[in-house]
Amino acid sequence: MSAQQTSGQPSAVTKPWSDRLCDAIRDRNSAVCVGLDPRNEQLPAPLRCPAGAPMSQVAAAYREFCNGIIDAVADLVPVVKPQAAFFEQLGPAGMVALGEVIDHAIAAGLLVVLDGKRNDIGTTAEAYAAAYLGSTSPWRCDCLTVSPYLGDDSLDPFVAACDQTASGIFVLVKTSNPGGGFLQDQVAGELAIYRHVARWVTKTNQSRLGASGYGPVGAVVGATYPAQLAELRAAMPGTIILVPGFGAQGGAAADVAGGFDATGNGAIVNNSRHIIFAYQRKEYADTYGAARWQDAARVATQEMNQQLNAVRFTSR
């Protein structure tokens, strides 16, 4: 974190998040989002900490590992997505490390989506929005994932923050887990609940479209539901889609093809474990091994770029 963080700073970035993201996708020729999900038991030795190590030591290892991944992929992808939970798991020391990782990603020229799935009501939602959104907030994220269960008025403060700080959100619409349908697939008034959320997202974006044709309110739609991904791409014009579930969760390039628009833009596909822990995958382990974990992550990212680029311009 920067030592001089103060309250009440003015906004610094003015180009809309949606345009910054779409430009970066085009400039890097990549729709890959690298998920920063550190887990001590999968860190390469010697970064891995012994069981019972102080949490401050594990937090330092997470910082070094994530910063190393950032260095390995910074010129290959537009965006990284730190997963807040893994840092919160280490207590306050973990949150300090999270701030340092975000700062490192920004310094490396990457956009940052914090995966926090936050939300609350009223002034508390305003506090979350002020916390995470925009380059003058203390965490300095470009974008935050947000949960919609609390309702449309709980999302409004995040949209207001997007307007004020040229930042963005990704609202959970159709998640990648098997049990996501428990509420999301319930049909009410002839529309699945996830379509109710999608409708709000689309409507909210309509008056906020940037030069890219996209607005600040994105949607999370899992790679594990290819039919719904294509359905939602059509149903949500102007909405950038964040697609989790590629790689370790089972999604492949063909599954996510339907998420892109006719120009191969409008979606980013996240991959966490199969990139950051690529050194453990059998196709890379022999060549790279634990000592060359950064090289393995870089090659895995290049391969995912090739896989996505083979489908994202031909999907329509």
Added chain:
Amino acid sequence: MSAQQTSGQPSAVTKPWSDRLCDAIRDRNSAVCVGLDPRNEQLPAPLRCPAGAPMSQVAAAYREFCNGIIDAVADLVPVVKPQAAFFEQLGPAGMVALGEVIDHAIAAGLLVVLDGKRNDIGTTAEAYAAAYLGSTSPWRCDCLTVSPYLGDDSLDPFVAACDQTASGIFVLVKTSNPGGGFLQDQVAGELAIYRHVARWVTKTNQSRLGASGYGPVGAVVGATYPAQLAELRAAMPGTIILVPGFGAQGGAAADVAGGFDATGNGAIVNNSRHIIFAYQRKEYADTYGAARWQDAARVATQEMNQQLNAVRFTSR
């Protein structure tokens, strides 16, 4: 935070959360939960920081203020509920302060519900559960608020953590905000979405009931919907209800009466602003003023105890 936090510690508390909470409600003769929602602009001078103050200075003020509130009410109530958002708004320095406030509450003999409304899928949900639940986790909370949009399988890791660490969760069922109905009131298969969540909560508790008759999986039901509160009290046997919306949001004692069981137990009613900033309320300002903000908080807590105790034993 305690400097010696290490990973992989065994569980320390074995009495179920539900029994610890119900016992504390009975022992203190109080169903009040004091919400710790610090906001710099409402802090009493001289704790209030000037606009543009470093976030580390605001974080120190939040720690001093919240610890002062804890000292003022520790013998009057069973439980406090820090709101994560206000600490996260201060960046890493705020999270360090949050850890210190939780430690202070535990040392004062209070139970701690962290209001974080967290959730995610699979091993990420496990990380949130490991972060917050149980006395050996780094944040050492007894209980965490959790959002259900991601589905039943996203809640399972939290329930497993409750089983392992004698902790609890409160799942969002029917929230107190006007827009809560956007998804929660949608009717699917003849049941409102909030009733689908309530059904899962009740079922999950059935095999986990403690000596109190309650299980670890609580439900959030807002004071601003008295009819649904009474409906859900009847529909969710074995489920402790956390009732937000009392006080500044408009809920009164008569509105929350329906949340209690026949013995006046089974629910806690949260009040944040009308207790912690009681020194600003017109009925206390003349007597106490900013200099005696702790006395004002204490008297406001005593009055809320009286108001709730007048209804919670007569509601059936």
